[in-house]
Amino acid sequence: MTLNTSQVSYYITQRKKGITQHISAMKAGISVRSGRRIEKGQRAKNSVRHWSTRKDPLEAVWDSMLVPLLKERPVLTPTTLLEMLQDKYPGQYPNSFRRTMQRRGCEWKLQSGAEQEVMFRQWHQPGLRGLLDFTKLKGVVVTIAGKLLVHMLYNFRLEWSHWS
Known part of the structure; x- marks a missing residue:
């Protein structure tokens, strides 16, 4: 009979509590011999099956x-x-x-199939980042005292609170 991971972990916890090998094995539902193998590290590791067990119906x-x-x-x-x-x-x-x-x-x-969109989750934390933007206004003429002002519009926004 193969051992499952819950039996092995239960056996190990019982042994850590100081209970004898025989009683721990009995409580875990395994043989004393299996208990000795667990303690010596001789237990085979569970391996993932990489083969088919039956014919493909499709x-x-x-x-x-x-x-x-x-x-x-x-x-x-x-x-x-x-x-x-x-x-x-x-x-x-x-x-x-x-x-x-x-x-x-x-x-x-x-x-x-069709390609999937890749999305990267964005984490916004308070007080960490601000976004800024400079924009040239096309078609808008600004004059000061009759003189043309060459300018760009500046906008700053906090990333988390959206405060501008």
Whole structure:
């Protein structure tokens, strides 16, 4: 039987409290031998599975039928695609394939779909920054004592409070 992380952490906390190996293992629901392995560091690390456990149910239609549809109309939802498959091939694609279709559709949109907008969150803190702007007014003539004033308009605004 494989140990899960909660059993291992519970065993370790019991041992840190000073409880014996035998009692700690019993409370955690593991064998004393497994407890010894945990303490010696001989326990195998959990590894992420990188292989498929079953055949892809959409393999026959994904590249030939669904990808061209997604390229033509990227707004189609995976549920709509599944309904289209169910209409075209009755009884071959049950509703239980919905999650598989959603997963594959999401992967396709991320890899081959339209580009997404990149947004960078802006954090404004009080008293940290101010924004300033110089603007040349086109078509506005300003004179002082009859003489033309060549000028630019200056605007300052605090970033957080928007005070100008």
